[in-house]
Amino acid sequence: MADGALDTETAILDAALAEVLAHGIRRTTASDIARRCGIARQTLYRYWPDAQAVFAALVTRELVAALPAGERECTDLDELAALLVETADRVRRLPLVDRLRDTDPELFAHYILDRLGTSQRAIHAETARRIAAGQRAGYVRPGDSAQLAAMVLLIAQSAVQSAPLVAEWLPDDAWRTELGHALHGYLSPSGEQTR
Numbered sequence: 768m769a770d771g772a773l774d775t776e777t778a779i780l781d782a783a784l785a786e787v788l789a790h791g792i793r794r795t796t797a798s799d800i801a802r803r804c805g806i807a808r809q810t811l812y813r814y815w816p817d818a819q820a821v822f823a824a825l826v827t828r829e830l831v832a833a834l835p836a837g838e839r840e841c842t843d844l845d846e847l848a849a850l851l852v853e854t855a856d857r858v859r860r861l862p863l864v865d866r867l868r869d870t871d872p873e874l875f876a877h878y879i880l881d882r883l884g885t886s887q888r889a890i891h892a893e894t895a896r897r898i899a900a901g902q903r904a905g906y907v908r909p910g911d912s913a914q915l916a917a918m919v920l921l922i923a924q925s926a927v928q929s930a931p932l933v934a935e936w937l938p939d940d941a942w943r944t945e946l947g948h949a950l951h952g953y954l955s956p957s958g959e960q961t962r
Contacts, residue, residue, distance in 0.1 A: 776814055778804050783818075783825045788862055791870030792822055823884065826863065830886035833857040834893050844906040847897060848951040852943050854890075855923040859930050868931070875928075887924075891916050898954065908956045915954065922949055 782804035786795040797818040801808040815821045833854055841847040858864060867875040895916035901907030907915070926946050930937070937945060 775806070775810070779806070779811055779814060779821065780825050780828055783821050784829070784863060787822070787825070788866050791866065792874055793871055795822075797821070827884065827886040827889075829861055829863045830858060831889050833861065834890060840900045840904075841897065842904075844901065844951060844955060847901050847907070847954065848947050850897070851894070851919060851923060851950050852947045855927055855946060856943055858923075859927045864927070868928075887920065891920050894919050901954070906956065907954045918953065919950060922946075922953065 779800060783795070783800045786799050786803055790799070795818065797811055798808055800818065800821060801811045804811070811821070815824065835850055835854060841850055864875075891913075895912045898907050898915050898919070899912040902909060902912060923946070926942070926949075930942055933942075
């Protein structure tokens, strides 16, 4: 993609984010996004077929951006669990996640419960890669790394989704601590289940 096209795509997604944060997804149209971006609606349609496709791309961009940067491997399970918690906390604090939860709970539930999207697949792949590296180093329990990563995704995703519900008992620091314990215990070689 040419730099100009990439710049336009980024500008459209930035405009979509601003509109969604201001009005919610259900009240944001392709016309609203184009107007905020300073382009014609037809220009927007050169990149995405409709507003829903823009929103899907926006959610993907925001969630994938929460993934840890770089390829540096963790050196032990404490570091891996901390990285997973840090990533989940970044997702939990995304303004888009808060807005979806507050203004569009059905849509939020759809993205979390009903649809395995590009962002979840990217998060899963990165988690599986890091788990496999931990298995090779001996600090993550044996097992299919894709299956372990799927369970880590479920644990973290439910913790992110339900964090406001339990904030009375798990304020921010406690939420991070307890999620870290859950992930550490699940991945620990000493916690390996016998069959």
